[in-house]
Amino acid sequence: MMSRPVAGVRNKTVIVTLPGSPKGAKENLQAIIKTLPHACLQAAGMDSRTLHAGGVKKLEADAGIASSAGNHTHAHGHDHSHTHGHDHSHGHGHGHGHGHGHRNLVRHTAPSANPMSNDPSLGPSRRNRESPYPMLSVDDALQKIRENVPCPQTCTSKVRISLCGQVLAEDVAAQENVPAFRASIVDGYAVVVPKDGNMKGVFPVVSVSHAAPGEAKPLKEGEIARITTGAPLPPGATSVIMVEDTVLKTLTEDGKEEKEVEILADNVSEGENIREVGSDIKAGSIVLRKGEQISAVGGEIGMLASVGAAEVKTYLQPTVGILSTGDEIVPHDRPGDLRLGEVRDTNRLALMSAVMEQGYDVIDLGIAADKSGTLEQTLRDAFSSVDVVITSGGVSMGELDLLKPTIERALGGTIHFGRVAMKPGKPTTFATVPVKDSAGERVPKVIFGLPGNPASALVTFHLFVLPALHQMAGIEPAGLTKAPVLLGHDFSLDKSRPEYHRAIVTVNSDGQLVATSTGVQRSSRVGSLKGANCLLCLPSGTEGLKKGAKVDALFMGQVRSEFRL
């Protein structure tokens, strides 16, 4: 879906340019074909007002396009763009498109009271007074991310601690047995067990087998060999008796070695206290599968080390650049008082921390001033070293909100969504930009334009950016773990938008997950993230949810408990 078709009208002819690849051409044509009759009617000169008189529902019905299912509170504008036979990947925005149909915001005027305001003939002050970007549901936005984020690339990684967090791009087979030899699991004496299993008696110590490489001397019935934990059994030995079950009887003449040892055990079975060859891992067996992530708990990397894997094929992890934007933003640690209008940069540090915690390399791109040339150059420079840029700020409706124009006009990028029906985080923007790599190939780089309010930036990072990073790193399923929890108290709901409510999930004494709010959820209030380990997925609605109601939670951190060691 990285193709960028161009569509337009020349005289009375509708011109659609499809991508060169058969697959791309087919997909793009499928996306627009039902709306072509409508476009042709318009191009042929039919009066637009008459044509649109039946409203979107009629147009959709005529074209055979069902309204998208899901949680759109603002589906109208979104669908409307479809009925014109192009979506926003066509780059039609350019600051003068589709102002109508996106008016269901929380505000004073009813949408119908607001005339069309987006006439380019108005001169230099031609900014949109309505966002030209359709308001997507969260699910639709996530779908756009899935479709447009590049697939994971593979690489060869050494089996080192830096492997933690990475995902295997191949099955890994054991190249040898674990253990590779018959080994004692205790310190004691290797013995040849007689048929009756009675080992009681005094035996000569004929050899010593340490947990060290070397050849072991064969053992006969009636002889014993001292052996340490993990050491190879002498050939012929059938069991090991723990040292605790023995008594030292006599020493060698020089007094330096054990000569005879008394064994106190009867009912000894063959194979006792022995790890057989390959009993933990058989040579050739698959120890880890493609798609498995190497956790830091240690089991996976331990498994790789134990079978002698020195290198494995993994998915490349994306490198992420973090940029704050806005003339008003100053470094958080700038000495001295703030001047009027200045705001300390909260997002850069918070987002860098969140990215680093996920194990990805992060590059600090600083603070970009509100000048389109500056932002453009910063992004161009960034893309030479990072795969993903996360910006915050500059995505509202202000005349200095330059991110979208810079992506579309200066960088030739595609904005896949620019508004999402959610709280907080409505102006969240996701785009891709084609950038030539060192081999001269155009590869897609990813930009997330997050809102400037700190709570919004962190929530949308976890909700949208993380799935993109996971997808690029080969983690499946991508994104935060989602699971139901019970509400620990009543929660009120937002009337029009689903809310991602910062909360603390605790395990109660029944092993049940219970969520409590972190308090005031204002999008500017980064304190709503303090202590939070989850985002509660609250639906929109007029009535609240009662204590005990079941709600999905997205887990950002470890669950809590009142109990610890």
Add this chain to the structure above:
Amino acid sequence: MMSRPVAGVRNKTVIVTLPGSPKGAKENLQAIIKTLPHACLQAAGMDSRTLHAGGVKKLEADAGIASSAGNHTHAHGHDHSHTHGHDHSHGHGHGHGHGHGHRNLVRHTAPSANPMSNDPSLGPSRRNRESPYPMLSVDDALQKIRENVPCPQTCTSKVRISLCGQVLAEDVAAQENVPAFRASIVDGYAVVVPKDGNMKGVFPVVSVSHAAPGEAKPLKEGEIARITTGAPLPPGATSVIMVEDTVLKTLTEDGKEEKEVEILADNVSEGENIREVGSDIKAGSIVLRKGEQISAVGGEIGMLASVGAAEVKTYLQPTVGILSTGDEIVPHDRPGDLRLGEVRDTNRLALMSAVMEQGYDVIDLGIAADKSGTLEQTLRDAFSSVDVVITSGGVSMGELDLLKPTIERALGGTIHFGRVAMKPGKPTTFATVPVKDSAGERVPKVIFGLPGNPASALVTFHLFVLPALHQMAGIEPAGLTKAPVLLGHDFSLDKSRPEYHRAIVTVNSDGQLVATSTGVQRSSRVGSLKGANCLLCLPSGTEGLKKGAKVDALFMGQVRSEFRL
């Protein structure tokens, strides 16, 4: 509790040296005072056999010491040391103490069948045939760790991403209001709302307030000022109207600026769309408390950045060295086949990963050969750069298990425990060693001697080492989060020892935590950690636990779910 009193008997006098500090002296004296009469009787020459004839219970009753509560399967030896007025911090072990009373191991002979074997007169082959270390319960072992691990040290840290994971050693107050000025929360027009709240009409745009520092011109009723999200309100303005609620009417003569804008809103309230000064955070208020940990979710570090904190007092994080021991151990990635007896080093990589995941600096100490001089020098070198050494291997009953002798005899350290009643991990060893720091002060360094079997090493790391690291880093409560979960299937139990069963905790559709086993739990099988996100705390017992039973789990990783975005 790091004081190291010395006690002894000279002629018939009991000599106890207490620490110099009044607090330390008091605590130490309290610890031994009830046992002093008993010690005095012995010192005065009373026959030890007669004195001890009544057994430990009688001695305890005489001294007024209650038996420790809890899960001791081997409480006898432990309590016995108490009745002598010293515990293992007195360094009495030295390889020839207290062999009796610690025989409840899983083995062939009943303890009574095994005569005392620990006579030093037997010559060079004088190793113990029973461990001289009392078998502690897990709870008692954790208590020893709490008592003997150094208290956290404070330092000053810059507010950077490296702060993540650290714990605050002071309350942090906001040095300024957030926001620091009255700010617009939307893009639109600052207005002076008339008494009736009706703003409908066409107004002159008299100024522009960007989200950039500067002086704002005062606004009068009947005038409006264009304003961007986050920008300071002009003095006199009372509300902000969203741009979506407006229509551009006329331009300035040069066509470059808005001259008049129509506002479509009525019922406008004062303060609408405005963030008041300090409404998110008030200057002087405490934003984070001493003891709070800076998480990577971003809320805490964002909070610090937003209030302009450049530096904060935190607790120093311990640096950890990881050492594997054993002549048989080869680097996991050594090319070529294994020779007889060789084993690939699994623990070093797995433990380094686990430490790094916790955010602590980790140093690779390599593999130490089974020569006491080598081990001693490796440990001495390590303590010049690390606070904690974690070794694996060399803690069993073998003649080459040199860790304990090296700690006690060569390094002058104290072994606080050398055996724990648990599965896996029985030989887990915890010690402290006094080391001169750069200022010439003797400071305690911590050693954990973990078992060589990979599953044992990882389980005991999470169970014992982590609480120690947390304590040093100021994290409270220390150690893994513990909470009840339901068993997803039947589990069998170990007859004599509590088991820390590697399992996967999943949230079911009711928001309930359910645990399933990772499979065969053999201590050599690192695969039992693969995919594990918890340790189930299974009690010892002869009957198993049924599906649905409630059991405590220690959470090593994020809970799982069948559901994701």
